[in-house]
Amino acid sequence: MITFDAVTFRYTEADPPVLEDVNLSIAEGELCLVVGATGSGKSTVLRLVNGLAPHFSGGHLTGTVTVGGLDTRTHPPRDLAGTVGVVGQDPLAGFVTERVEDELAYSMEQLGVAAPVMRQRVEEVIDLLGLHRLRHRALSTLSAGEQQRVAIGSALTAGPRVLVLDEPTSALDPHAAEEVLAALLRLVHDLGVTVMLAEHRLERVIQYADSVLRLDADGSLAYGPPAAVLASSPIAPPILELGRLAGWEPLPLSIRDARRVAGPLRERLRAAQEGEPLSEEKPRFRSGSTETPTSPLALHARGLQVRYGRMTAIDDLDIDLLCGEVTALMGRNGSGKSSLLWALQGTGTRTAGTVRVADPPDAAVGAGRGAGVDPVTLAPDARIRSIVLVPHAPADLLYLENVEEECREADHATGAAPGTASATLGRLWPGVQDSVHPRDLSEGQRLALVLAIQLAGSPGVVLLDEPTRGFDYEAKRRLGVLLAELAASGTAVLLSSHDVEFVAQVADRVVVLSEGEIITDGPASVVLTASPGFAPQVARILRPLPFLTVEDVRSTLAGAP
Incomplete structure (x- = not known):
């Protein structure tokens, strides 16, 4: 179904090849897991399969990539649309309509599928992915995990023979991830669809893979049965x-x-x-x-409520964050985690309730002023020195022309010493070039950049929404070290995450949300x-x-x- 014949690919003639003289064949009805460190070429392999490389991304390709009998060199992505379905890392960036049901039908409309067939396929995909409650919702109101499931559904309705997915479970809670993977297995086993899936969270998918394509840092490649390919792999x-x-x-x-x-x-x-x-x-x-805290309180919130129209996202919630403690916020997609983070930070919707954080330090005296302040009342330059949030879409906070300018502005805005943000970025993600535009960074690199920017002011409370998306195991280890250092310095960290392995490594405390209420805290x-x-x-x-x-x-x- 997918064949690479003597394939070499580089983005510019001056760059070393991302792939060099690759020969492999992936059979029909096979689930192939693509693994490797960030930057090893996983996304490039997927783009070669769906024709985006070199037709859209540019680059120099020698050799032949054949998908379903079609040579991707002579068949651009529009010719492959009925054969290859694509799900990218950022679902929202790929949506072209406003409602879930319209998005599911869009790809079929472009292919000229008959109306009765379109209706049948939409219903089948809704059943397959459990989208019943979402079908009439606006895409902009969905959680990140819900958007991911809709993106997968939109690719499936076109009836592709090959499905290419880039980190499809990164925004999903464990239960939703299992549902999506079960759906993919049904496509593979019952319909013979060939699935190529790049994923950093190997613990979720390795048991389902028929084969593994491993890309190593030195440009070498290994392909074969999962246990054999990963037996000595540094990524496991x-x-x-x-x-x-x-x-x-x-x-x-x-x-x-x-x-x-x-x-x-x-x-x-x-x-x-x-x-x-x-x-x-x-x-x-x-x-x-009524227990007495073992450490000073960094944040005190009572009676929080967040409503969007008639929908209640957070319902009369109380929570305290302790200085020096890393707290993980977990729960199903749509349980209210992101709404809670934004309500605590002060710029998001808060219908009712109170939040108090320690006052930002006064530059003149080097200490906080008073017993606490509502983040809503703080000016932006004061808020970033008191409580910060890294959202699940970090690119929303990047607006300058290159990495160097973003880091310099962060230092200036927070009063940090020159080079502070850049040094943090270097620890989280070594090798990011100052001259690169933020939109040209990988998702993991953008997240690391926003983390560095937000931490420049040494805030007392750090809120993180899915902070490991796009991070490989080594990058997560570096992030874990940084969070441990923040906690040791007295910072309170609250991270919303579906990454149970990362939570197990870094969290002191876990809070579980369900329908806007805390059901577990310990x-x-x-x-x-x-x-x-x-x-x-x-x-x-x-x-x-x-x-x-x-x-x-x-x-x-x-x-x-």
Whole structure:
């Protein structure tokens, strides 16, 4: 179905090749997972399949890419539209209508599909992806995860033989991601659709892949069965990292297979813990309770309500954030997480309730003034030194001509020392060129740039909405180190995330929302291990032992006699 014959591709003649002399063939009805570090060429491979490279992006292509018998060199994307469906990283940027149902039908209208067939396909896709409640909604009112599902549905209604997806689950909660992946599997198994899927969160998809195409930093490429290709890969989900640590052979790809061989490892861990004093979780302040906080309050909110017309997104919610604590905000898509972040930050909708944060420091005396202030009352230059928000669409905050200007303006606006934002960007994402326009950065690079800009003023409260989208495992490790340093300096961090593995690594506390209300609030080690939906891979494999990450296991085994 997809063939690369001696393919070499570079964007300019001066650049090294992204792909060099690649030969591979992906069969009909195969789910191929494309993996690699950010910048390794995953998106380029997908663009070559759908014809966007070189027809839209430019570049120099030698060799032949054939999809469904069509040579992409002589057939531009418009000729491939009925054969290849495409879902990009930013669904909202690809929408061309205003309502969900219209968006689902749009691609078929362009292909001249008969009205009765269009109606049937729209209904089939709505059933397949569970879009019943959204069909009459405006696209602009959907959560990021809901927009992602609509984008996938829009690609499916055209009836493609090949479906190309770039991080399709990055904005989805674990349950929604499983539903979308189940739908993709039905297409693969029942209809013979060939799926190429690039994804950083390998833990979600590796067990479903028929093959893996791995792109390495040195430009080399490996293609074959998942276990074989990932056995020695530096990029691997926790289940494979745990398998390597435990010496499992062959490496399991699913939680079920891992649990079948994990008995001896669980016994080793139990033995390592014998004789040790039971460690007690540091008591944490639960919002709305009468317990005394163990750390100073950085943010105090009571009775928050957010309404959009007749829809209530946040309903009479109380929450406190502690200085030096990293709190993860989790819940289904549409549960109100983004609405809560914007309401706390002060520029979003807040129908009712109060929010208090520590006053921004006075430059003249180097200290805060007073016992707290509502962010709504702060001027923009004061707010960014008190409470900041990195939204799930970070490009909305970028407006200058290049990276250097964005960083320089951030330093100036916050009163930070020159080079502060640039230094933070270099830590989060080494190698980003100062002269590059923000729109030419990858999604992960744009997110890192906005993080650096927002942190320049050393705010007391940092709010992050899906801060790992577009981040590979190494980039997430660097972000985790930075968040730990912020917490150690007394900053309160609240991050909304569907990335349970990242939450397991960085969060002290987890708050779970449902329909605008807090339903769980407690230590991460308790909440994540108790929840089937939000438990990380290590917790699922080693249950009932209280381990969340591979590093937890490694440190316990290292301390064993």
